[in-house]
Amino acid sequence: MADRSGRLKGILKDSIIPPGDSKQTAREIAIHHATLLQQRKDLEAQILDSVILLSEYPLVREAPYSSANPAPSDVSDFKANVRLFQPSDYDDLIEERNVNELCGYTLCSKPRRQTGGGGEWKLTSSGEIVKRKELEKWCSQTCARRALFVKVQLNETAAWERAGIPDIQIDLLDEDKSTETEADRTARKLGELKLDDQRQAARDSAALAMERGFNGITSSLDKVKITLKEKDVAAPSEMASQVGNANTEDHLLVDGHKAKIPEEDMKDSE
Secondary structure, X not given: OHHHHHHHHHHHHHOOOOOOOHHHHHHHHHHXXXXXXXXXXXXXXXXXXXXXXXXXXXXXXXXXXXXXXOOHHHHHHHHHHHOOXXXXXXXXXXXXXXXXOEOOOOOOOOEOOOOOOOOXXXXXXXXOEEEHHHHOOOOOHHHHHHHXXXXXXXXXXXXXXXXXXXXXXXXXXXXOOOOOOHHHHHHHHHHHHHHHHHHHHHHHHHHHHHHOOOOOHHHHHHOOOOOOOOOOOOOOOHHHHHHHHHOOOHHHEEOOEEOOOOHHXXXXXX
């Protein structure tokens, strides 16, 4: 709540308020931006509800429907709910389905694969070595390809920036497009062009921020400046070497203690 209040104060401070009815104008600006913030919050809540809803799909699981040929009602609901997802939201959906012991592909009703105990890596039947965690997300590699085909169509930009684009469409890997009309193809191309424009705008904005030195708060906090300095090693002085050479009884030192030879032994040796 405090964060939202601070953002509103910053917006009001940066806004240009004409003289005269400044109080009324400031109130209208505050209401406008508060409405925008509430709309963003509502969209985030809608995406969360969609994740929970799709975690139990498909609703129609009887033959002849399957992951390769899902029911039209399930396909329509899936596309409507996932169109505003970011890739991170889609990852949350896959994880939520795995918690329910379902294949990560939303239109598949099969349980996810269980490889049993073992290490972090697994050897597949095709000879590939993959992480066991990634292998157990799906019932098969075919469903993994179907799910990732959907994921690459999602945009990194925020949902509220894409909510006003009705032409955004999600395609399925096995989808039959023989009945698609020319209007449908035109709408899809228009949506793809708008998404490409948004992706390019996001890349340009990130490049401009990096050029100006604004790499984000977290990146600056994660970095620690380290200075490497060579240690100066002093050579032994001439006096110390002379003292060392003058000490002829060093061979009598054992762990720092000087061994004493009895006088009788010294006389015998003489």
